Amino acid sequence: MAKLIISYLIVLSVLVIAPQCFSHKAQGGYLYPQFYDHSCPQLHNIVKSVVAQAVARDRRMAASLLRLHFHDCFVKGCDASLLLDSSGSIVSEKGSKPNKNSVRGFEVIDEIKAAVEQACPHTVSCADILAITARDSVVIAGGPYWEVPLGRRDSRGASLSGSNNDIPAPNQTFNTILTKFKRQGLDLVDLVALSGAHTIGNARCVSFRQRLYNQNGNGQPDMTLDSLYASQLRSQCPPSGGDQNLFFLDYVSPFQFDNSYYRNILVNKGLLNSDQILWTKNPAAMQLVKQYADNMELFFDHFSKSVVKMGNISPLTGNRGEIRQNCRRINSY
Known part of the structure; x- marks a missing residue:
């Protein structure tokens, strides 16, 4: 009996620490690939399906979706601030010099978000959708697969100045x-x-x-x-x-x-x-x-x-930020 108890405790310890072994420390918490395994097991299939359809319609879309993740993470961290439209006190990053008439693919993110909300309401952040979408776009284009650490939350603000100043420009030294x-x-x-x-x-x-x-x-x-x-x-x-x-x-x-x-x-x-x-x-x-x-x-x-x-640049985790219901605007309470 004692041996069985010890074995059980060892297995339990492994299960407890396993997510941390495959995670990345974020300010306020951990990001790890299994974050939605129980709360939204359909997530990866939904994203993969919508991305595949979008790239089949427009071959440029793989690069565009990958770029959204880059331009999001370099401004305030990977928090989906890029996806916010201007409203109220929010001035959208979409109008910045690096983004205006350049970034695209927002309607694909909207499509993914709508499908995910239908399957798992109020569960998956737009920031995590951007990260998974970037990976799937690369894979569809013939590139490498990687496990995406998850658990980000969405910001309740944007930074036009950050977008203008923090994203590397093609003509800089x-x-x-x-x-x-x-x-x-x-x-x-x-x-x-x-x-x-x-x-x-x-x-x-x-x-x-x-x-x-x-x-x-x-x-x-x-x-x-x-x-x-x-x-x-x-x-x-x-x-x-x-x-x-x-x-x-x-x-x-x-x-x-x-x-x-x-x-x-x-x-x-x-x-x-x-x-x-x-x-x-x-x-x-x-x-x-x-x-x-x-x-x-x-x-x-x-x-x-x-x-x-x-993808681990300054994510919002724990109780910070929110899970947006619509990636283009913050939730109203």
Whole structure:
């Protein structure tokens, strides 16, 4: 009998500490993949289904949904503040310089949220939906799978100034971008690995025009950009006008999550300045670019770890924040 009791206590201890072994410490509590296993067991199937349908309708959507998670986490932490529309005292982050006429996919998040609310009312946060959606978008595009730590809650406010100031911009210097990553608790490996998200998706002409015509204000094009590639880009990105014209961030395999983004950088065909400077401005970053270009498994491994790390930026947990019923607005009490 004594042996049975001891065995039972050992098993019980393992079960109690197991979530913490696979979790990430967040301010005020833990995030762990099993958070909704009992309260909303249908969650992952619902998200996966809606994301798959959305990407089938629009192949660009995988990149757009992944980007929502990035732009949310870099402002006030991963709290779904990006999803809030302007209302009352809230000024939406959607109107910031990095987001205006750029971020998209909000209607897909609305669709997921509606389906989840029907299955599990008042249970799953919009912030967690963004994190799962980002993972599923990468997997659908052929990228790596990772367990998503869960348990975030939603903010009751937004930060337009934070969105304007904290999200790295394509025309900023390497040191400025790295500093913005470090402020979020991310390092150089995270910067280079997470930049690999640009293996899918598009960028607007306005985001890289200065590389074609007036790099550094000296009237000369960016000499780190392949001349033939630059000529092709100029045909659809004129010196003025066409700001919203779209270009593949990875012209080789624009809808496939792979390592060709890094191979492009090696031959001076990174579309954005923030892409190419990974190869030209820092020896450690340069080495990582070469490693990822040579080894897709290494890139996938580092990307998965870095996106989980990013997803753990200042989440609201415990009794902080709320579980929004509609991702676009805070609950009314």
